[in-house]
Amino acid sequence: MPQAKNDLFDEDLQELAQLYKALAHPARLQILKFLASRDACFCGDITEVVPLGRTTVNQHLTELKKAGLIQGTTRGAKTNYCLNQQGVDKLNTHGLSFCNSLQSKSCESSNC
Amino acid sequence: MPQAKNDLFDEDLQELAQLYKALAHPARLQILKFLASRDACFCGDITEVVPLGRTTVNQHLTELKKAGLIQGTTRGAKTNYCLNQQGVDKLNTHGLSFCNSLQSKSCESSNC
DNA sequence: AATGATTGACGTAAAAGTACGTCGATATGA
DNA sequence: TCATATCGACGTACTTTTACGTCAATCATT
Numbered sequence A, B: 001m002p003q004a005k006n007d008l009f010d011e012d013l014q015e016l017a018q019l020y021k022a023l024a025h026p027a028r029l030q031i032l033k034f035l036a037s038r039d040a041c042f043c044g045d046i047t048e049v050v051p052l053g054r055t056t057v058n059q060h061l062t063e064l065k066k067a068g069l070i071q072g073t074t075r076g077a078k079t080n081y082c083l084n085q086q087g088v089d090k091l092n093t094h095g096l097s098f099c100n101s102l103q104s105k106s107c108e109s110s111n112c
Numbered sequence C: 001a002a003t004g005a006t007t008g009a010c011g012t013a014a015a016a017g018t019a020c021g022t023c024g025a026t027a028t029g030a
Numbered sequence D: 001t002c003a004t005a006t007c008g009a010c011g012t013a014c015t016t017t018t019a020c021g022t023c024a025a026t027c028a029t030t
Helices: A011-022 A026-037 A054-066 A085-103 B011-022 B026-037 B054-066 B085-103
Strands: A070-075 A078-083 B070-075 B078-083
Touching (some): A011 A054, A011 A085, A011 B011, A011 B026, A026 A078, A054 A070, A085 B085, B011 B085, B026 B070, B026 B078, B054 B070, B078 B085
16 A cells, blocks of 8 residues: 555544555455354364465465454464454444444435 | 455455455545445545545545445546445444454363 | 574565646536 | 546556465474
């Protein structure tokens, strides 16, 4: 993102946009869903599920971690990734409140 | 986006990612909020609210229209933009169901 | 110790996004 | 009619994202 210009906006909007950006790729959505479907936060085979190269998947994982939506702990040679419930909660809270703010006035007048 | 590779994913995920991408910029979030705050779907002065050049704002408006979140009708020299309630509903429905799908298993085990 | 597997870090090429200037078309008002 | 204003279309410079190959470090296994 053109970081420079983003500073002109409300922090709330910046933060929310940042969250949405983390979700703006099908691979990342798939990863999140996959992690949610696992009762144990087992990982590493994410690579086998996502139809992309290993390094690319890793890059998406890094993005998600940076966004605070997942967390990963390395033990031994393998790394365990799992959802960061805090981040998911944040997404729910902020996202919902934004969506609700859009519910208000629709085009009841004849203008559009 | 690398459109080519996106076809490898579920249509649902692609569509949702597309929606989120439309929200992945503070200017676009601000525009949506602004439109929602207007009882009449009056516009054109969006440019005055968003701290960016006119052409850039217009570009963001085009993005939002492409995503189906707003609609615009030109009358005379001016153009009226307003929320597309259908698109907003879609965002609410799909977005919520996705977020809910993330609620499930957190890291209750000691792995992470 | 040596081999193989896992994974993050780094580099890079191609694609997409961002921001803006300019132009032309249309329309409002003097 | 002429000047002015609005706005979409187009071009463009710059940044970011995406996708992947390669490398090095770490660990498990032999």
